[in-house]
Amino acid sequence: MTDHLSTQLVIRSPAVEDAYRIWTLVQQSENLDKNSLYSYLLWCRDFSSTSIVAYLSDRLIGFLTGYIKQDDPATLVLWQMAATDRHGIPGLGSLLFNRLFERVATRHVEFLEGTVNPSNRPIIMIYRKFATLHRAELTRSTLFDSEYFDDDHEPEVLYRIGPVRKARHREESP
16 A cells, blocks of 8 residues: 555544445445445444444545444454445455454454355455464354345355454554
């Protein structure tokens, strides 16, 4: 990443004021389930410590939302992730995964879980890269078959990574 871009990139917890921009980015995505704006307002209020947004100058270019699993506090469940097209930040998805994990690791989180549609190859690659970087096991299993959805929704495959260990090397970050 060029120095010019890295000085403009801000990665932080979301605030309620970010909800509309996150919702708009989701509406533009072909891979994400569409939720109400209200759900993103609540998410930014109630789960900001386990979520992350990326801004380039004053433009939202990506986000990753997650929460600590209620019955397993060692697990961070990743809910949604999206990035704008042509933002110019190589590896933004991996950077968001690593930044968020660094933040929640202080809470003794050792596992990441998330569901992915089988056709969403970019996110699958990010999960694999994260597992390799952190020398962690990655397992897959179908969490929800297509029959649970009301349309032509693909199955949701659960990816579980962990236990996560210290990274082999730190990714370049701004």
